[in-house]
Amino acid sequence: MHVTNSPAGHPAPDLSSPLLRGLNPEQLAAVTLPPEPALILAGAGSGKTRVLTTRIAWLLQTGQISPGGVMAVTFTNKAAKEMLTRLTAMLPVNVRGMWIGTFHGLCNRFLRAHWKQAGLPQSFQILDSGDTLSAVKRVIKAKNLDEERFVPKQVAWFIAASKEDGLRPHDVPVHDPQTRTLVEIYQAYEDQCEREGVVDFAELLLRTYEMLRDDPLLREHYRRRFGHVLVDEFQDTNRLQYLWLKMFAGPETAVLAVGDDDQSIYAFRGAQVGNMRDFEREFRVRHLIKLERNYRSHGHILDAANHLISHNARRMGKTLRTEAGAGEPVRVQEHGSDFLEAQWVVEELKALHRAGLPRRETALLYRSNAQSRVLESALFNAGMPYKVYGGLRFFERAEVKHALAYLRLIENCNDDTSYLRVVNFPARGIGARTLEQLADAARQTGRSLWQSVGAVPGRGGASLAAFNALVEGLRHETRGATLREIIEKMLQRSGLLDFYRTEKDGADRIENLEELVNAAEAFVTQEGFGKDAVALPVDELAPGLIAEGFPQAVAAVDLTPDAETGEIVSPLAAFLTHASLEAGDNQAQAGEDAVQMMTVHAAKGLEFDAVFVTGLEDGLFPNEKAMNDADGLEEERRLMYVAITRARQRLYLSFSQTRMLHGQTKYSMKSRFFDELPDGALKWLSPRTQGFGSGFEKPYQQAWQRGSGLGSMVGAGRTAGWQPPAPPSLPPVPKALVDSAAKSAGHGLRVGQAVFHNKFGEGLVITLEGKGPDARAQIQFGRHGAKWLALNIAKLTPID
DNA sequence: GTAGATCATTTTTTT
């Protein structure tokens, strides 16, 4: 542990505050750091959020800062909300003036306050990824380009990636014709967004960054305002987010970056772990604090995690410790098929539940979403409640998006994306030809679809005009209405309700539309959009600003009031922003006690008493698309590290010899990560012989009945003196394989046979074909994958 | 304009 001393000139921190009670020395040091750039390496389960919130509370309480002077950035709405909740629980503070939110949320706030200077319409709309994709599609179509050569998804990805590197179209280096066209699309896309008054997610950040970069006065204002900037999950920041941070944080700013390089699992979407090192260097960080005390997991689990992650070459270096004792060994189980694996999981879950463990305290983790299906059906058949995270989110459902599109048109009729989405939904006889004519007219005049309706002749033109009249009518009728009334009227008049009433499975959709009304209602109450919502006086937060010529700068408070008039943006506009920025929970209804199922990515930041990591097979986890280069494999390893560290008391790791994947049976070897786990922390459960439940219910039952958490299971007998048996060399052969093996006798090999090859190592015979000199075999090798070998050439030694 | 058929696709994902 290395904590730099406070430099001379900083008074010793006031340590008498009750806020600081119960912090360990490292946490305390982090919370009470002097106002200078600092980096906190916060391991899994080390109390990171607590440090962050306590730090803010302490700064406020000791009068070192006012609420308006704090900025705290997170990645997810959930993290931001949690911070606010904890903070208000610690300190009675008005959070209105505080800038605590996601990168995108804060940018939104900034751009709403400076909409004029940003060159945006006052009620600009935000495109979510789906909207962005359809906008890109329209550009590609308008430019008459081949969608095979310019796949919309990839183009959208290119544009987002460029923006996240801080590059505008003319900044992108062009070396080949393909890129040149991509850049042209990018430019056309930008023009289109500009015309329609919409911005995508990356644009929120990029535009904020550019404004601060190009306007020294504005930059100076914000730098003066935010004495403290705190960044959560720093290892996940991308290039643009880092540049953005450098705009807000000047030489005087106390930036506190909190992150864990070992939990960086988003490189695939642009996260740069290197930002941590850059931060250390560029901000001249003199305070590096490591939080290595883990308050979550028992010893064996941490041993496994530490041992595994030590195989990564590029690390900042950190080892988790616990005082909770060794606890239970990590249970490893092998299965013949994914189906059997799922059955075993269900039986173990039943046993855990019988032992008194709430189902919500158990989690099933997997590498990819496709793996959830088998598990789900096994749980379903067993009648065990479960909850799968990661499906469609509320605001992404088709019917909800349709409804939102109508609302967006009411707010801004030039939003072509929304226009196209609902102009013929429900069907009103407006076909592709009519829309093509409309698009042509719009393109020629450079106007929006809405504005070009007059240019379309005949019946099509009349239908379009009728649609415009419908939206126009809605706008008039709902003027001054409450959000609820607006939405209800829209659902009626648009025909959406009628449409879904006649649909055969429209009942769910109607339910969701009703839920939309509820969400709006909740939003109005929560965000204080009632009649007495008032903008904060302009000079309350940053005195002296007006003199500097930036009256608008400070008005960027929660309710996004207009910078000049102080008038608050309409509830409808605010709700639409909310809908874009926060897609809603992607979980089923809370309440029922259910087993939690999710990908390892989705599990980051969560913890459970018992965790199952399933499908630990080479090719799946580590994923074959990532395991061929060192960086990819290291990220997979970090992912595994995240999976392991989710568990408090009990961890199961399982893998299967066969798995249905893309409609075919895939044969795999156990994950190479098993070789990187310490034998002493593992217990290999032998298949089938011990039966289900493993007889471990007792200590669990006692622990939970005592109502105690960590510590109560320490040294619970089972692990003392326990010796790891040698892992079974190769698994028993599935029955189907044994049956087919009889036919292929002759060369001494059979399907399912384990063999050894001098170059490829151990493998499993998957297929046998041909006879005599033509005989060949497909063999699944561990890290070399499946190979076809000619049996008269290849030297294979059967393994017993 | 819609229903049904065919075809490609299939790591991870927040805002």
Added chain:
DNA sequence: AATGATCTAC
């Protein structure tokens, strides 16, 4: 296997 997107036939 299952999903989504595009194409074809009415």
